[in-house]
Amino acid sequence: MFKTASFATLTIALTATTALAQTEISWWHGMGGRNGEVINEISQKFNEAQSACHLTPISKGTYEEALATGIAAFRSGEQPNILQVFDAGAATIINAKGATIAAEDLILNAGKPFNREDFIPGVRNFYADSTGKFIGMPFNSSAPIMYFNTEAFKAIGVEPPKTWEDFEAVAPKLKEAGYIPLTASQLTWMMVENFKSRNNQQFATNNNGYDSIQDTQLIVNDPNQVMMFDKLKDWADKGWYGFYGASWADNQKPFEEGKVALWIGSSGSFGGLQKTATQPFSAVFMPYWQSIEGAGTQSFIGGASLFAMAGKPEEQNTCTAEFFSFLTSPEIQVYWHENTGYVPITTAAYDLAKAQGWYNEHPVAEIGIQQLMLPGGEWSKGYRMGFYPQIRSVMEREFNRIFSGEVTPQQAFDTIESEGNELLVRFSKTGG
Amino acid sequence: MNRQTAPTSPRGIARLFRWGRGAEAPAAKRVQFDRPVTPWLFVLPQIAVVVIFFYWPSAQAVQSSFYIEDPFGFGATFVGFDNYRDTLKATEYRTIAGFTAFFAGIVTALSLSLGLLLAVKADKVIRSASAYKTLLISVYAIAPPVAALIGMMLFDLHIGPFTHFAALFGYDLRVGIDYWDTAFAMILIAVWKQIPYNFIFFLSGLQSVPVSVREAALIDARSGWRRFWDVTLPLLAPTTFFLLIINVTYALFDTFGIIDVIVKDKPANNPMTLVYKVYLDGFKGNDIGGSSAQSVILMVLVAVLTVAQFRYLERRVHYG
Numbered sequence: 001m002f003k004t005a006s007f008a009t010l011t012i013a014l015t016a017t018t019a020l021a022q023t024e025i026s027w028w029h030g031m032g033g034r035n036g037e038v039i040n041e042i043s044q045k046f047n048e049a050q051s052a053c054h055l056t057p058i059s060k061g062t063y064e065e066a067l068a069t070g071i072a073a074f075r076s077g078e079q080p081n082i083l084q085v086f087d088a089g090a091a092t093i094i095n096a097k098g099a100t101i102a103a104e105d106l107i108l109n110a111g112k113p114f115n116r117e118d119f120i121p122g123v124r125n126f127y128a129d130s131t132g133k134f135i136g137m138p139f140n141s142s143a144p145i146m147y148f149n150t151e152a153f154k155a156i157g158v159e160p161p162k163t164w165e166d167f168e169a170v171a172p173k174l175k176e177a178g179y180i181p182l183t184a185s186q187l188t189w190m191m192v193e194n195f196k197s198r199n200n201q202q203f204a205t206n207n208n209g210y211d212s213i214q215d216t217q218l219i220v221n222d223p224n225q226v227m228m229f230d231k232l233k234d235w236a237d238k239g240w241y242g243f244y245g246a247s248w249a250d251n252q253k254p255f256e257e258g259k260v261a262l263w264i265g266s267s268g269s270f271g272g273l274q275k276t277a278t279q280p281f282s283a284v285f286m287p288y289w290q291s292i293e294g295a296g297t298q299s300f301i302g303g304a305s306l307f308a309m310a311g312k313p314e315e316q317n318t319c320t321a322e323f324f325s326f327l328t329s330p331e332i333q334v335y336w337h338e339n340t341g342y343v344p345i346t347t348a349a350y351d352l353a354k355a356q357g358w359y360n361e362h363p364v365a366e367i368g369i370q371q372l373m374l375p376g377g378e379w380s381k382g383y384r385m386g387f388y389p390q391i392r393s394v395m396e397r398e399f400n401r402i403f404s405g406e407v408t409p410q411q412a413f414d415t416i417e418s419e420g421n422e423l424l425v426r427f428s429k430t431g432g
Numbered sequence: 433m434n435r436q437t438a439p440t441s442p443r444g445i446a447r448l449f450r451w452g453r454g455a456e457a458p459a460a461k462r463v464q465f466d467r468p469v470t471p472w473l474f475v476l477p478q479i480a481v482v483v484i485f486f487y488w489p490s491a492q493a494v495q496s497s498f499y500i501e502d503p504f505g506f507g508a509t510f511v512g513f514d515n516y517r518d519t520l521k522a523t524e525y526r527t528i529a530g531f532t533a534f535f536a537g538i539v540t541a542l543s544l545s546l547g548l549l550l551a552v553k554a555d556k557v558i559r560s561a562s563a564y565k566t567l568l569i570s571v572y573a574i575a576p577p578v579a580a581l582i583g584m585m586l587f588d589l590h591i592g593p594f595t596h597f598a599a600l601f602g603y604d605l606r607v608g609i610d611y612w613d614t615a616f617a618m619i620l621i622a623v624w625k626q627i628p629y630n631f632i633f634f635l636s637g638l639q640s641v642p643v644s645v646r647e648a649a650l651i652d653a654r655s656g657w658r659r660f661w662d663v664t665l666p667l668l669a670p671t672t673f674f675l676l677i678i679n680v681t682y683a684l685f686d687t688f689g690i691i692d693v694i695v696k697d698k699p700a701n702n703p704m705t706l707v708y709k710v711y712l713d714g715f716k717g718n719d720i721g722g723s724s725a726q727s728v729i730l731m732v733l734v735a736v737l738t739v740a741q742f743r744y745l746e747r748r749v750h751y752g
Contacts, residue, residue, distance in 0.1 A: 062697070068715045071503045092718055096504035244589055245608040246700035253590050390717040393699065397524075400701030404610055419524075426518070426719065429500040429509040 025319045026080040027057045028073075030066030030304070034271060035140070038339045045335075046326050053319035063089070063304060064389065070309075074099060079309040081320045085136065086304040088388045090127055093307055094135050095213055095386060095431070100307045101317065102129075103137040103324060110321035118328070118346045122298050122372030126382035127305040130210040136305035137324045140342040142268035143299050143368040144194050146287060150280040152179050152261035160262065160282075163290045164231065167262075171240040174261045180242040182235065184264035185251040187399050188392045189302055190286070192220065193383065195228050198288040199295040200377030209384035213428050216385060218420040221413035224292060229409035233402055243403040246396040255281075266302060267368025270341035283367045285374075297377035303342060334358075343369040386427030391420045490731065496724035503718040515725035525709070525726075532705045535619065536683040542623045543679055544672070547630025552660065554631070555638045565635065572628035576686060580693035583621035608695075614702040618694055622687045629682075630675055637671035638664070669749045677741055684734070706730055 029039055036059050043057045060066040063086035070083040085093050093099060107114040116124055116132060122143070127136030148160040155177050161167040167182065174181040184190045196203040201224055203209075206216045235241035242260065244250040255263035258279040264286060265273070273281065288295040306327075308320045326332060333349030336342060338358055344350045350369055353359065359366040385391065398412035407415070497515050501508040519525050550568060557564055574582075586594045587607040598605035607617045641664060649663040665672075685707055695702045699712065710730065714723030 064716045068718070071718060075505045089718075092503060096502050096506050098506050099504040243609070245606075246698035247608060247696045249696075250589055250608065257590070387717060387719060390713065390719065393712070393717070396698055396700035398701075400609060400611075404701070422518070426500055426722070429511065430502040431507045431509075 021052075022054045023052060023315050023319045025053060025055050025082070025316050025323070027055060027082040027084070027306075027323075028060045028066055028070055028080040029057060029084040030060055030063035030086065031084070031140070032059060032061075035268075035340050038336060041339075042327070042332060042336065045332065046323055049326065050322065053322055055319070055323055067092070074309065074311075077311065079311065081309060081312055081316055082323070083307050083309055084139065084304050085307055087126065087300070087302050088392055090136065090305070091209070091213070091384045091386045091388055091427075094127070094129070094384070095427075099310055100135065101310050102133055102135045103306070103308060104134040106308045106317060107321045107324055110318045112321055112325045118348065120343075120345060120347055120350065120369065120373055121376055123301050123343075123345045124381075126301050130207065136307050137327070138301070138345045139306045139327065140268070140303040140336075140340070141301040141305075141345055141372070142266045142303045142342050143301060143371045144190050144264055144286050145267050145283045145367045145371060146285065147255065147263045147265055147269075147273065147281050147283045147364075149179070149255070149258060149261045150282055151258070152177060160284045161287055162284065164287045165290045167287055171235065171238075175239055177261075179261040180254060180259055181240045182262045182264075183242045183244065183251045183254060183260050185248040185266075186246075188395045190264045191228055191232065192225065192395060194286060194299045195225065196383075197300045197377075197380040198286055198297060199224065199292045200297045200379050201225070201292075202379050203383045204385055208379060208382065210382070213386055213424075213431065215428070216424050218385070218391070218417050218424065220420070221410065221417045224289075226409050226413050228289075229399075229402060229412070233409060236403055243399075246400065266341075267343060267365075267371075268303065268341045270362075270364055270368075271339070272341075281364075283364045285367065285371045294377060296374070297380040298374040299371055300380065300382055301343075301372060337365070341365065341368075343372060385424060386430065387423040390423050391416075394419045394423075493724045493727050493731075496720050497728050498721075500721045503720060511721070515721045516729070519722060519725050519729065528704060528706055528709050531615070531703045532684065535615070535622075535687075535703070535705060536680055538619055539622045539626065539683040539687070540676065540679040542619070543626035543630055544675060546623065547627045547675075548634050548668075548672075550627065551631050551634035551638055552664075554635060568631050569628050571625070572632070574625065576625055576689035577693050579625045580621055580690040583617060583624075583690075584694060584696075587617045608702065611701055611703060614694065618687075618691065618703065621690055621694070622683065625690065626679060626682055630679070633671050633675055634668065637668045641667050666750060670751050673741075673745060673749045676745070677738070680737065680741075706733075 027039075027043065029036070031039055039057050039059075043055045046053075046055050058080070060069045063084070066083065067085055067089045070079065070085070073079045083093075104114055104116075114134075116134065119138065123138040123141050125132065127138055128134050146160070152174060153160055156170065156173040158170050158173065161170055171181040193203070195201070201222070202219050204216050204218050206212050206214075209216045232241055232243075236243055242251075242254060244254070252263060252265060252269070252273075254260045255265075256273070256276045256278060258277075267283075270283075286299060288297075306324070308317065308324070312320075328346055328349075330344075330346065330349040330352040333344040333346055334353050334356070337344040337349065337353060344353055395416050398407065398416050401407045402409055402412050498510060498512060499508040500511050500515070554561065554565055554568065584592075584607075586592050587605070589595060589606065589608065592605075592607075595605045595607070605613055607613045645663065645667070646659075649659045653659050653662070684705065687705065688707055688711070691704055691708050695704060695708075699708070704712075706726065707730065710723050710726045713719045713726065717723070
């Protein structure tokens with residue numbers, strides 16, 4: 001009897017010791033569905049690969065909800081070790097100096113190797129500061145690409161367009177063949193942010209906002225940007241472009257149903273589209289304007305990155321660094337890439353995916369990363385603007401007005417520029 | 433009452449009230465507390481809840497509304513009334529305020545009148561009355577976001593039967609894109625969701641109208657409409673007044689879930705209410721100062737509305 005009892009005590013004591021020896025770290029993210037599952041799988045792989053740290057991923061809903069919960073938690077001292085923040089929220093967290101530990105510092109302090117050059121060019125700057133130091137750890141990165149309905153293009157016997165000029169040439173034929181030639185999800189990301197990157201156009205003063213939050217001003221009512229929307233409106237009137245509101249899914253659905261010939265979506269849409277599309281499809285780069293000097297540059301990355309939150313004990317930070325290194329290892333990157341459609345963020349991972357022959361079976365999966373590896377221009381590195389989610393909301397509102405004929409594109413962009421600049425002024429006061 | 437004590441406990445206050453009325457209260461048997469602290473102990477949880485969940489956050493909101501703040505709490509600039517000025521001068525905010533007033537008015541009017549109509553009709557049904565009532569009431573069990581999901585399936589741009597139905601008449605119904613089409617869907621769903629609630633209250637109100645009064649009215653007036661207007665409706669006045677307040681509150685605040693589902697996370701140019709705007713700026717935009725100023729404005733508006741309702745409308749209500 002005594003023996004059994006002592007044995008039990010011993011077991012309990014042993015379990016307690018192992019639990020104590022492991023450092024617990026947490027990761028809050030904003031992903032659901034298949035992507036959320038893959039996050040859990042990766043965390044499990046990390047926990048199995050080493051014994052010093054134990055990582056628990058928790059889904060906090062959408063990107064916006066993850067950021068809002070993270071902020072509330074930080075204010076009450078309950079922040080997670082790792083917080084996923086989406087592209088538009090980057091300025092909010094990077095500007096809050098003291099909320100995060102720069103990913104680069106974190107990894108180097110933990111004595112791990114870190115080299116900026118390991119990352120593919122398109123992801124190097126978006127979450128970095130103006131000197132190029134990585135603040136956020138790039139994680140799920142995507143590019144806007146143009147999917148096309150293979151049958152539609154077979155029917156009219158032409159290649160999918162590379163430039164918008166090409167599009168204007170094929171659109172009448174696609175319409176004649178009974179298709180809606182074009183739809184696009186999230187016009188803010190596709191037709192403003194990545195119009196700027198693909199056509200190498202300045203988006204904001206102060207080096208696209210990277211240099212300072214003081215006096216940064218939006219540049220959107222310039223002739224080229226307005227021209228893009230004059231064209232879209234004109235195409236909509238001609239029946240070449242279908243606008244289905246600000247919702248992502250409403251614009252994707254008609255493409256899945258085979259009614260639309262071209263749809264601009266995310267490289268990360270690939271996984272889902274494989275299951276939902278009723279017709280064979282493929283993809284090409286997002287078009288640019290031949291008529292704009294210097295156009296055809298790489299696009300901005302979309303998606304989100306991981307931030308190491310400040311105010312955590314040293315041993316937990318070491319674990320976070322450990323996980324960041326694990327996450328960028330080629331095997332894990334390839335696993336993430338192949339299961340979600342997000343691009344691999346290091347050249348080593350890209351090479352590994354190529355070597356494994358992944359792109360022979362899935363040529364579409366390579367389009368996003370190839371677009372991010374195109375030559376960069378002065379203005380294709382990224383942008384950094386505060387209250388940017390609200391600026392996007394202003395754009396969404398005005399875009400609806402353009403397509404319902406209430407305002408002209410010029411009027412819409414004048415409004416966006418003035419309301420956006422007011423928001424930027426407000427943001428510049430948040431620093432105190 | 434020959435002994436006056438200072439009101440140190442709820443019991444003391446009650447005694448003071450009675451004294452104030454000037455009438456000797458009937459000596460009913462009451463539970464008495466020996467210690468003056470005990471009753472306060474019993475009301476403490478309620479007071480604590482109100483303080484923690486209402487007064488404290490309200491005070492915080494008022495404070496934040498004078499600052500523009502870094503969301504993470506690292507810096508803040510005192511800006512005086514700038515947040516209020518920025519909010520009130522924005523055309524966008526005024527449009528939303530206008531829509532909120534319109535929305536609250538029309539949702540209240542429609543759900544009250546339709547609820548009353550159905551209650552009056554149901555009150556007359558004799559055969560299978562309970563089945564009829566249950567069917568009407570059951571809608572109330574549906575949560576607002578679920579109601580909106582059902583509604584949005586019906587209004588879907590690509591596969592919605594309502595969209596197809598409108599197309600039969602040559603109307604291109606574009607909920608989510610056209611401002612007034614979305615407003616129409618929003619009002620329809622919000623009213624549909626609220627009718628059963630009003631129905632339950634009106635029905636029980638109608639059933640408490642004494643038979644003798646109805647019979648007396650029957651002798652006085654042959655016209656059913658006349659009897660309803662002169663006898664039944666005044667007797668329903670307390671119910672109607674109560675429902676009016678509840679419905680206005682519903683339209684202003686509880687429709688949040690419906691709106692959130694309808695605008696699908698991205699309001700763009702779609703209509704929304706003031707509460708939704710507070711959420712949008714505060715939680716999605718991380719603009720704590722601006723959103724606090726908006727919530728203070730909203731708090732003041734609701735306070736004014738409530739006082740007005742009680743002062744001017746309740747006078748006309750006759751409690752039986």
